[in-house]
Amino acid sequence: MRWSRYYVPTLKEAPADAEVVSHKLLIRAGMIRRLTSGVYTYLPLGYRALNKVAAILREEMDNAGALEVHMPMVQPADLWKESGRWDYYGKELLRLKDRHDREGCLGPTHEEVITDLLRGEVRSYRQLPLNLYQIQTKFRDEVRPRFGLMRGREFVMKDGYSFDKDEEGANQSYKAMFAAYTRAFQRMGLRFRAVEADSGAIGGSFSHEFMVLATTGEDTIAACTACDYAANLEKAEVTLAGEPVSLPECPAYETVATPETHTVEDVCAFLKLGPEKIVKTLLFDADGEPVAALVRGDRELNEIKLKNQLNATVLNLATPEQVVAWSKAPVGFAGPVGLAVERIVADNELLQGTDWVTGANQGDAHHVHVDLKRDASISAYADLRTVTESDPCPRCSGKLELTKGIEVGHVFKLGLKYSKTMSATFLDENGKDQHMVMGCYGIGVSRIVAACIEQNHDDAGIVFPPPLAPYEVLLCNLGIKEDACNAKADEIYTWLNAQGIEVLLDDRNERPGVKFKDADLIGLPIQLVVGAKALAKGIVEAKDRRTGERAELPVDDFEAAFIAWRKQVHEGWTL
């Protein structure tokens, strides 16, 4: 492609609304433009990068035996009501009505549609397993879209769904997808990690997320430094260091006045105690029912864990009004002793201590010397708190490290969740009806482009890894008014194209400085410079965008010299 006939509107300055580096660079490099909040147009260069990602995914999916389909973006409400997600999915689901007043939505994901399709098609176990995928635009009406392509409302996703006749088959499908994802991300040249994850709104029994490691990530990963355990912070397990055999005797509890102590810090300061002596009581509205959750004062409750423990559909922290109604006390004074709430769940860690300080369910008062077993009725103990770096690895007791990551892929084992609610069955070998065992697999295609840039950039601009670069080579002709330069640039351009090496020829009538700045900004891995001075010396200059390393390739033996140089650049990326 010749730049003079291409469209790469680069900018010197980034728009004021761009916050993260990938967003700024995507806009400055002329790859995307914003239409409205969380919705972007891909310009030619950006679209090529997007398609690079898509092409690798297609190859890996096809190699893994998945079949590409394309499903509708507009979906009828009936299907979502059938699966139960019409109510569950919430405002993220963009709902709409057609001219006949029929309800529908824009597809944020396609479990309903694919299940509906296959329950009508698949009659026999002989037709299974099936694994279908698509690369398609999704719409999720995010509360707060941000960071450009990292968290858009409209985005491109690769979503795949597997259907198996039994658990074993489903596990195999899951493993195959896990392996395919791993290969795909490796091929893209991304530094990533697969971590255990919560299955969230998609539902299902277990799942892994693929995280690109970058400081700007919105997710936190807890990874073991000794073994290969890694999990999303919202999922990472806390293991007890061993339950003590006997706890010291705890004196009878008493009520003490603690005026104006609304927070754990207040209480600590007032009673001159550390927060680890306090039991924090948090009230939640779980599907309309009050629930109390207890964690140590210095710990953070993990709402995902609580939600899973309660098996709740909708879980919200109680409003101040609800707190007052349920605890009969102002906010900050709820406690488990005598609390008129049916379900009180406590973090496992509370089994390891006694003689606690808790709220007294009356204003300006706390209980001291509380023994939970003796003084409160706890309905269950469970792992409810968020891990910290001081917790041991739940697998090997090694040290955990917290790092930031960008979620670019997610594999779920769904099991029978959708096949049951939507009656997707087939006849097995014995002629009996069985539910299909499902899995689903998503990759944020457009998010990968952003994540790739977050991970690969410098002060001058993007540094594309070769597999995702819109073109591999930027061929810069500095002497467009000199025949020798034009001839040499054209010759190299033609040769590269003939070799199947994708090249963008900068043949614009611009000053060298402008061309160099643009070249670095758009970040193609290899830069070749044809200039009059160098040409007179019989050389063409080459630059490795990543390292900044330059080489002088002799005109006489250009082809061989280039091939060798290129190999070196590529090898630099795989090390």
Add this chain to the structure above:
RNA sequence: CGGGAUGUGGCUCAGUUUGGCUAGAGCGCAGCGUUCGGGACGCUGAGGCCGGAGGUUCGAAUCCUCUCAUCCCGACCA
């Protein structure tokens, strides 16, 4: 949905506090000339109902009310 902020040429922003000539700058864009190895320079020019509606006033980018949009923080979320 709570809290905070911003809307002025394609982009970055002044001007708004204290209302007053024809609304400015830099970048970008068009033309001409000089330049030509790391975002050149000169001259000329195009481009703005100052987010929108209503109001106050002799007079509104500037003050008031409403509204729309966008961004940031939080809650939420593959």
